[in-house]
Amino acid sequence: MRHIISVLVNDQPRVLARVANLLGRRNFNIESISVGESEEPGLSRMVIVTNGDERMMEQVSKQLHKLVDVIKVQDLSEHPSVARELLLVKVEAGPSVRHEISGIVEPFRASVVDVGPHSMMVQATGERSKLDALLELLRPYGIKEMARTGVTALSRSVARAGV
Template sequence: MRHVLSVLVNDQPRVLARVSTLLGRRNFNIESISVGESEEKGLSRMVIVTHGDERTMEQVQKQLHKLIDVIKVHDLSNHPAVERELLLIKVEAGPAARMEISGVVEPFRAAVVDVGSQNMMVQATGERAKLDALIELLRPYGIKEIARTGVTALSRSMVQGNS
């Protein structure tokens, strides 16, 4: 089962290495990992996507909590969450193909962010499946380069009903 872990950590050197080493020792493949500032000064948020059964993931969370720089671990997989990924993709695009490619990327709310003499660079954000679909539609034009950030995510706000 796919799991998205949100891990709040101290913004210190080697924390990322310690977290990834812990997962590696337990034979977990990290599908993606993104790290950046959090809402609190001195803390960073890691968003880790991996696969495992519930029991094993529970053990991983307990092990993560034992690391001194880990403040909080939250498995977003069992709760409503917003997940996004950023994609930059460079596609072969001579002058004749540019309008057609623009028509392909427009329904994805993607943007052309660079144009060269024989290529275009497109930026898109969204869920992994959406970005995968965009890549497949652009593949016939000739993909030159792809860069993806990996997933970043936050739990959704829970709307409270009036009582």
Template sequence: MEQKHTISILVNDEPGVLARVANLMGQRGFNIDSITVGQSEEPGFSRMTIVTSGDERTLEQIMKHFHKLIDVLKVTHLSSSSMVARELVLVKVEANPAARSEINGIIDPFRASIVDVSPTSLVIQATGDSDKVDALIELLKPYGIKELSRTGVTAISRGSALAKV
């Protein structure tokens, strides 16, 4: 059965590492649903969070291939245990002054905020899991989405739980 998998990869912070990881996925026919990269808690290392889909056999193959890359130090299957996963979205919607209070009422339950205002639009910022972000986008569509940018998922194991390596 195909399901989503969130994988964390600790890598050397060097040029070309992201390209090698993405190429590995593409050459093997594995799709990347989202990928985020940033500094880790260790100087000189970056952490990649990759969301992909597949069955257990596909996941096993992906993990084995990651371990073979020279710049990869650690591969962790985060979705195998309890994790915290978040995504950031910025949405620019058409908003004349009359629609602004209505839009405020929509974004309030999502704990979203307005981060830019112009005479004809608003930019809304929200964070949360992918389902929450999807739901907010659906509710904003009737107002006319002019532009949308999502970060992709970033995740970490919850509390003292250790994810499968």
């Protein structure tokens, strides 16, 4: 089962390496990992996507909590959450096909962020399946370069009755 784990950590050197090493020692494949500032000064949020059953995820959570710089671990797969990824893709695009490519990009709410003599760069955000679908439609034109951020995610707010 696919899990998205949010880990709040102290913003210190080598924390990412220690977390990745811990997962690697336990034979967990990291499908994606993204790290950035959090809402708290001095803390960063890591979002890790991996696969495993509930027992394995519980073990990973316990092991992560043992690391000194780990403040909070949350399996976002257990709660309603929003997960997104950023894609930049450079596509072969001479003047004759640019309008056609723009037509493909528009329904995905993606945007053209750069145009060169023989290429276009498209930026898209969304769930992994949406980005995969966009790539499949762009592939026949020729993908020159591509970069994906990996998943970033937060838990959804919970609506409470009477509030």
